[in-house]
Amino acid sequence: MGDVINCTRFASRADDLVPLPSKPVDIPRIPLISIAYRVGSLLNVYGEKTNEQHVMNALQQTIQEWREQGMSVDLCDFTSYLKLDMFPPQYVIFLELIGEQGCNIDDEQLQVLQKLANSEVERQLCKANERYDAGRNGKKLGPLTCTLVRSGTFSTFLRKKLLTGHLDLTQVKPPRLLKNEHHIQFFYDNRIDTSSC
Numbered sequence: 001m002g003d004v005i006n007c008t009r010f011a012s013r014a015d016d017l018v019p020l021p022s023k024p025v026d027i028p029r030i031p032l033i034s035i036a037y038r039v040g041s042l043l044n045v046y047g048e049k050t051n052e053q054h055v056m057n058a059l060q061q062t063i064q065e066w067r068e069q070g071m072s073v074d075l076c077d078f079t080s081y082l083k084l085d086m087f088p089p090q091y092v093i094f095l096e097l098i099g100e101q102g103c104n105i106d107d108e109q110l111q112v113l114q115k116l117a118n119s120e121v122e123r124q125l126c127k128a129n130e131r132y133d134a135g136r137n138g139k140k141l142g143p144l145t146c147t148l149v150r151s152g153t154f155s156t157f158l159r160k161k162l163l164t165g166h167l168d169l170t171q172v173k174p175p176r177l178l179k180n181e182h183h184i185q186f187f188y189d190n191r192i193d194t195s196s197c
Helices: 052-068 107-128 130-137 153-165 181-189
Strands: 003-011 017-019 030-038 073-083 090-099 145-148
Touching: 052 073, 052 090, 052 107, 073 153, 090 107, 090 153, 107 130, 107 145, 153 181
Parallel strands: 090 145
Antiparallel strands: 003 017, 003 030, 073 090
């Protein structure tokens, strides 16, 4: 199905959880799994293998820090791509943010968030993935860029994908790694211009 999974525990009954054994043992139990990431969705320039969970952890930690600083913001959705037409190559992460209880974020706060996003997400991604950190320190990767997109960008993108892709609604997930130039351009076309705020 294209998912890379981690076996986290074994269960023989619903209430009987045991830790995964460190040595191979013949245990007639049912494995409990967690999905790590989708095949083909790694950000990977030189072997750093940044997966969806690394990026999600970095974004969640960044959002948490912003909240602690008094900024009422939450992550609606994100996607990314590798910008390989520059040296060193860099990650670009498109972010759709929402305010408290799903409200829009005002222009002044968006300008502040855009200024903070690159360095904050970069710092958290270095913590989440040691290989990414090594790539940044070794100058194999350029600093990442976070681009804020307008409210509703991801829902519009998924609707268009549904209409043109002959897909079932239950099969559509936001892609975490963009590879199609038209898709990348769609997100750039929907970026928020914070320079005029």
